[in-house]
Amino acid sequence: ETGVTQSPTHLIKTRGQQVTLRCSSQSGHNTVSWYQQALGQGPQFIFQYYREEENGRGNFPPRFSGLQFPNYSSELNVNALELDDSALYLCASSLEGLRGLTGELFFGEGSRLTVL
Amino acid sequence: LAKTTQPISMDSYEGQEVNITCSHNNIATNDYITWYQQFPSQGPRFIIQGYKTKVTNEVASLFIPADRKSSTLSLPRVSLSDTAVYYCLVGDYTGFQKLVFGTGTRLLVSP
Secondary structure: OOOOEEEOOEEEEOOOOOEEEEEEOOOOOOEEEEEEEOOOOOOEEEEEEEOOEEEEEOOOOOOEEEEEOOOOOEEEEEOOOOHHHOEEEEEEEEOOEOOEOOOOOEEOOOEEEEEO | OOOOEOOOEEEEEOOOOEEEEEEOOOOOOOOEEEEEEEOOOOOOEEEEEEOOEEEEOOOOEEEEOOOOOEEEEEEOOOOHHHOEEEEEEEEOOOOOOOOOOOOOEEEEEEO
8 A cells, every 4th residue: 555546446538538537645745746557568757746836747748737736636637538548547656855856656556548 | 867678577486586687788877776566457666776786675685786787686585476567767866756667577476
């Protein structure tokens, strides 16, 4: 148990639709990042949020967007869904503090998105 | 970020020691080496991290030679529950924590 919870666990959408995935970070963690994991591949970094602002982004188009709220929870929004967006979406939280960033992230169990 | 190379898969038996080696020839001075474990339909889990020499925790050991161009994750006396994908990552994590995962090593532990 990492203390990171994601919802929904599974969902099915059709091409062109929009989806919102939610994440509650581990208590006290102020940084949230999102990853996309296609079947058989390693997770790919989408973006990271710190203090409600995006402070890093991977190679994903603008239709992937996010939010971080004052309680550090987060949302991932994907517009105009494509078939290739079918994947496990992972949220991870961490604490950026005096020690700086350590590379130790706490992942949730993910939201499995299927696009038909 | 340094690219890593690790075996696609490994097989072992319960009770054996498993060593997974990762190559990272272009590692930079400020890079750390981190290993994650992932079970099916779960998020990755941090196992261990090191910069040089040897690091040991309750789960594994990490061996890093002086040139830091490779590292070896050692799992003592594996059990069936150690069957998972193991990822080797290299990065300095300044600015933001972008973890770069490869395809990992699929470890299968048999009875």
